[in-house]
Amino acid sequence: MQRRDFIKIASAGGASLAMPPQIHLSGQKMAESVLTVNPVPLYELSPYLYMQFMEPLGTTDSSVEASWDHAKNQWKPGLIEVTKELAPGMMRWGGNLSAYYKWREGVGPRKNRVPFLNTDWGGMETNQIGTAEFVDFSQQVGAESLMCLNFESDGLPRYAVNGKGENRSGDSKEAAAWVDYCNNPSNKERIRHGFKDPLRIGHWQLGNETSYRREGFDNETAALKTVEFAKALRAVDASVKLIGWGDSGWAKHLVETAGEHLNYVAFHNMFDPGQGMKNSPVKNNAYRKDPAATWEVLMDGYKVHEQKILKVRDELSSYDIPLALTECHYAIEGRNRCEVLSSWAAGISYARIMNLHERHGDKLKIATMADFCGTRWQVNAIMIPVPHGQPFMMPAAKIMWLYKKHSGKDFVKVSGMPQDLDVTASRTDDKVYLHVVNTSRSRYVPITFAVEEFSVQSGKAYELSTDPEFELMSAENDPLLPKERDVKKNEAYEFPPASVTAVELNISAV
Incomplete structure (x- = not known):
């Protein structure tokens, strides 16, 4: 993504945040392309690629304490409800x-x-949430x-x-x-x-x-x-x-x-997508001053993460043992909150990380890309407004939610990907699933779908899109709800700028 391709709103920075979130920046359109799926299964995608990680964080973020109703000795129903929607395959304590x-x-x-x-996070922990309570939470939300x-x-x-x-x-x-x-x-x-x-x-x-x-x-x-x-x-x-x-x-x-005693090898990655940059625009809340530069950094953030994954894979290239990425998220300077991660631009960046995890799904079998919940840190999947607010999904969680809801069992290959799209594909029986990230801030990308040796009969698209500068701050007036659209046979589908879309294609043998 070149900065010249980025079309700014007339008043960049804080003024743009006040715009209605459904407004996009441009009506530019690329030439139509054919995206071809090879439906032969390559490897199984693990349900644990959508893991969530829960840890009492003491005085830094009242994550677990804020999740528990101490008057009624139960998990807060609002948190249970939103976590069921998120549908993590696994919950980790520790x-x-x-x-x-x-x-x-x-x-x-x-x-x-x-x-x-x-010791690490400060304060005293009550131990009112222990082993049985953690397992109860996992069971209530359908996670291991x-x-x-x-x-x-x-x-x-x-x-x-x-x-x-x-x-x-x-x-x-x-x-x-x-x-x-x-x-x-x-x-x-x-x-x-x-x-x-x-x-x-x-x-x-x-x-x-x-x-x-x-x-x-x-x-x-x-x-x-x-x-x-x-x-x-x-x-x-x-x-x-x-x-x-x-x-x-x-x-x-x-x-x-x-190795003979282990089922997985663990590693972590908490990283700045702009690491190595002398004046990274995402640090210290500077992202509001230069949305164009911020967009560029966030769209390339997955590359920093891929270097870590490739390094661990290379170390274990001679061994057949899966990997477990049991903690992973962006870690960006800025009053220790990473406020840029509340923006939809960060959500699109996280979608590229999810696509990366799927591409490494032959080895990567447990993974996350956010801490679970909290009241302050915006590296969390779920934010809990305290003392009485309704918990809501942060942009990272929106991506995990969309992908978990619309994913196939086996990873398959795609070809013909145009410049602005990042696409992964999976399959279950006679249905193909695509995860499509439009990394252009300004251009619509029209695509016609093809599946080798199969005919595409029909399909549905579930699209998340809004102004990339929109910051998700509450459960109310949330524009990041999936827009359901039909995918018609032999017709191009247009992916809006700055969007993440899950596509389900119904196929039949030719």
């Missing part, structure tokens, strides 16, 4: 908190639960649960012993007891707490960002600890799926040492 989380403090009668110091374990505090002394002098490290014995508590039908402790049936957590992550701090475990120690933990967990439940930490060049040694 993050940095895992390095000092003691699971027994968050089970059993609430009056007996012990609050703890949130993924738990991040206390991996001996990842070898970090400041996590192992907190500011109060308390020992917060968790060993493999403690981790195995947690798996038994959740998954063993006969676990007496869980039954005594009122849960006759297992809570059932099938996926467990061993270590979280273990390679990111020099004072913690080294690669060799972490790999050996992974073997120790894996053996302990599988001794109580042989069916659990285990994820080992392999970022920062650790993946190869991890797999060589512990």
Whole structure:
């Protein structure tokens, strides 16, 4: 995208934000192209590509506390409702908190639960939301649960012993007891707490960002600890799926040492789409001053992410083990809020990341591109206006919602993609699904669809589009609701500027 292709609104920046969100910038149209789908399945797309990640973030963002109705001891119905719409395939509990989380403090009668110091994020955690509550949330929204374990505090002394002098490290014995508590039908402790049936957590992550701090475990120690933990967990439940930490060049040694015990290798990526730029227009809320430059940076943001994915893939090119991107989102300077991520321009940028994840779906089997929910950070999928607002999806969540709702089982190849479109395709039986991102701010792109050895009979398109500068700030007056349009046989479909569209094509053999 060249800046000369960008047609500004007469008064750029703050003035443009006041425009009705349905107004687009130009009526330019490209020449019609034929987009051809090869319907032969290449690999299965995992339902876990739409994972969400929940972590109590203390004083920085009241994410989990804001999700819970303490008066009624239940999850807030509004959050349950919007998360059901989002339909994550998996919910993950943990993050940095895992390095000092003691699971027994968050089970059993609430009056007996012990609050703890949130070492990393500040403040005290009440432990009113613990294992059973997290699993209940996952079940209510139709997601599987993924738990991040206390991996001996990842070898970090400041996590192992907190500011109060308390020992917060968790060993493999403690981790195995947690798996038994959740998954063993006969676990007496869980039954005594009122849960006759297992809570059932099938996926467990061993270590979280273990390679990111020099004072913690080294690669060799972490790999050996992974073997120790894996053996302990599988001794109580042989069916659990285990994820080992392999970022920062650790993946190869991890797999060589512990690969037989693992189902996935984890890595994270929190990154600035304008990294390396001296004066990035997306930093410190400068995006409102130069929407054109911001658009360019956001449209290329996926390239920064792809470098990380390719690096991990290359390290493991000789090994047949899936990847788990258990944390991923943009991280942009700006009062620690990343406010640009409330804009629809960021939503389109995230759609390019989702297409990237699908293109790497042969190896990438667990992934996200946002933290789950909160009250402040706009890296979240869902924002909760406090104290009494209605939770709503941020632009990143809008993309995950649209893609999850309109995706096929198997990834397939497309060709004939015109310059401004980023397209991926998938298939289930006699239906082809396309995820189409129009990266032009100013041009409509007309496309005729073709499927090799099949005839396109009809179709539907579900389109998200609005002014790229529109910032999603509430559940009210939300323009980012899908516009349903017909796809007619042998007729071109026009993709609007700055749009993300899910297309479903009904096909029949020629």
